[in-house]
Amino acid sequence: MMETPIEYFFGETMRWSFGFENPNKAAVIFAGALPLLWWCWIVGWKTPNKVWRSVAVTMAGIAILVVHYGLCMTFSRGGLVAAACALAYLLGYEWSKERPRLFLKWSLSGALLAVMLGIVIWTGLGARSAAAASGDASIGNRIELWTGALQMFFENPQGFGAGNSGDQYMQWYQPTERKQGYRTMVNSYLTLLVERGWIVAVGIGSGFIVFWVWTRPCGECLLASSLRASVLGFMVAGIFSTTMEDWRLWIIPLSCGFALMALAISRRNHLDLKRLGIISLCLMLVCLSLTFLGFRTSSMDPIERDFGMINGARTVIGLKPKTQTIGSIGCVVDRMVLGDHSPKLLRELALKANIEILLGERAKFADWALWMGHGVNLISEQQPKRLILLAPAKIEQKAIAKLLKTNSQVQLFLPEIDEDGRVSFWQDVCDDNPASQIFFTTLSGVGNRVDWAWDLVIKSVSNTLITSEHRLR
Numbered sequence: 001m002m003e004t005p006i007e008y009f010f011g012e013t014m015r016w017s018f019g020f021e022n023p024n025k026a027a028v029i030f031a032g033a034l035p036l037l038w039w040c041w042i043v044g045w046k047t048p049n050k051v052w053r054s055v056a057v058t059m060a061g062i063a064i065l066v067v068h069y070g071l072c073m074t075f076s077r078g079g080l081v082a083a084a085c086a087l088a089y090l091l092g093y094e095w096s097k098e099r100p101r102l103f104l105k106w107s108l109s110g111a112l113l114a115v116m117l118g119i120v121i122w123t124g125l126g127a128r129s130a131a132a133a134s135g136d137a138s139i140g141n142r143i144e145l146w147t148g149a150l151q152m153f154f155e156n157p158q159g160f161g162a163g164n165s166g167d168q169y170m171q172w173y174q175p176t177e178r179k180q181g182y183r184t185m186v187n188s189y190l191t192l193l194v195e196r197g198w199i200v201a202v203g204i205g206s207g208f209i210v211f212w213v214w215t216r217p218c219g220e221c222l223l224a225s226s227l228r229a230s231v232l233g234f235m236v237a238g239i240f241s242t243t244m245e246d247w248r249l250w251i252i253p254l255s256c257g258f259a260l261m262a263l264a265i266s267r268r269n270h271l272d273l274k275r276l277g278i279i280s281l282c283l284m285l286v287c288l289s290l291t292f293l294g295f296r297t298s299s300m301d302p303i304e305r306d307f308g309m310i311n312g313a314r315t316v317i318g319l320k321p322k323t324q325t326i327g328s329i330g331c332v333v334d335r336m337v338l339g340d341h342s343p344k345l346l347r348e349l350a351l352k353a354n355i356e357i358l359l360g361e362r363a364k365f366a367d368w369a370l371w372m373g374h375g376v377n378l379i380s381e382q383q384p385k386r387l388i389l390l391a392p393a394k395i396e397q398k399a400i401a402k403l404l405k406t407n408s409q410v411q412l413f414l415p416e417i418d419e420d421g422r423v424s425f426w427q428d429v430c431d432d433n434p435a436s437q438i439f440f441t442t443l444s445g446v447g448n449r450v451d452w453a454w455d456l457v458i459k460s461v462s463n464t465l466i467t468s469e470h471r472l473r
Contacts, residue, residue: 010075010124011124013075015074023076024240026070027074028233028249030068031079031082031233031234031237032230032253033067033230034067034086034087035087035229035232036256037067038060038226039090041057041061042094043222044059045057061108065112065116068119069123072120078239080129082232082236082237085233085236086232087229089228089229090225093217093222093229094222144175145186146187149169149185149190150190150293151297153291154294154295154298155307157198158198159193159194159197159200160194160314161314164313165185165190165194167182168315168316171341171344172319172347184242186242187239187241188243191242192204192244206280209280210276211260212228213275214271215264216272221263223263224260227257227260228260231257231260234253302321302322302323303322303351304319304321305319306362316359318356318357318362320355321350321356325355326353328365329357329366329368330357330358331371332369332371332372333346336373336449337372337448338450338451339449342451348454348458349457353465368388371388372389373391373392373393374393376389377393377399387409387411388413388461388464389410389413389426390413390457391448392412394422404436410437410439411440411441414442415447415448416446416447417445419448420448422448443456444456
């Protein structure tokens with residue numbers, strides 16, 4: 001069964017995606033193609049024959065406008081910025097090497113740029129770009145997400161693993177009142193940093209810096225500058241969306257990269273160590289500034305996180321408030337009980353109950369155990385001294401017998417609505433064993449999905465923990 005592609009709109013106008021699942025990816029193609037077409041425009045002016053010169057210049061100008069119109073119809077502000085940076089780089093190089101010796105050429109180039117600006121305004125992309133100045137939701141969400149990404153990198157520099165950045169952010173870092181969904185960091189570089197860690201990111205970054213310095217144009221080489229401009233457009237576009245994950249978008253920049261290396265070899269370019277050092281130092285300062293921002297964000301977060309492996313993936317295995325806690329609780333989560341955003345609920349529990357939460361293998365070392373749903377089956381494997389069962393599933397009689405043989409204090413939190421018989425099952429267990437230390441509390445108004453009454457759960461769990469600590473004292 002084929003999935004229906006998602007359609008993106010700006011106002012009532014559908015954004016063109018040209019076969020890509022996201023218009024921002026289509027915009028990368030246009031941003032990379034524009035400087036190459038502009039090079040064709042420049043070469044057209046150097047054609048000796050006047051007739052062929054007119055034809056070449058006209059065709060190149062039309063191609064530039066058509067590609068630019070396609071870019072504008074994607075309504076991608078990141079793509080527009082990438083194209084502007086690429087053309088600015090190429091035009092700046094052309095101006096510095098050639099100077100405006102041909103008045104007609106530079107006049108028509110200015111007119112062409114004016115038409116391109118008019119297309120930006122006419123299509124509405126200019127209005128969408130101007131909305132960024134007033135802080136629209138798209139920009140605000142990106143800033144919040146990128147700030148969280150820097151905190152994630154600072155706290156876990158080893159990385160969360162490929163494809164896990166968006167989910168890890170939503171679960172462990174996104175403000176609990178936010179509901180936006182993310183698959184990545186909506187930034188190719190931050191996605192790489194958060195998922196792969198600093199070692200991979202530094203290795204790739206260092207390789208690109210060496211490539212960029214080595215393939216610099218020697219003398220008056222507009223072809224090399226146009227190729228570099230295309231690569232630059234691709235790199236800039238990666239700032240505003242996670243575009244580098246799509247292999248199709250690498251065709252133009254990789255082709256330009258191989259052409260640049262061929263030119264560098266043919267011209268016997270040498271590696272300018274001074275320029276390499278300056279660029280490396282500047283990027284190092286930028287990275288240090290971003291790391292400091294991650295540190296500042298982490299220091300302002302009321303929660304402290306520990307990281308480790310769970311089911312083969314690196315994730316959070318412990319969290320606690322930065323204030324004094326009353327103890328620790330090991331959690332075994334069942335999504336049938338807490339839903340798909342259980343880590344957000346655990347964060348609320350840690351803050352409001354003022355307790356440390358342990359997950360995975362660390363859960364067995366906690367003062368209390370909180371087992372949800374089918375997590376109750378762990379009774380056959382280990383037996384904590386103090387146990388909280390949240391909407392527990394039905395278990396076998398031998399597991400109940402093992403539970404009753406211990407002196408454990410067991411607190412049951414049962415839904416009011418008995419969807420599958422688990423409530424009556426556990427009530428019968430309590431009635432049949434009045435001398436045991438098994439107590440149950442009813443969560444009013446909910447069925448097996450107790451996240452709908454999470455505030456009540458937090459309050460009840462907190463009271464249970466505090467009461468237990470007072471008894472021990």
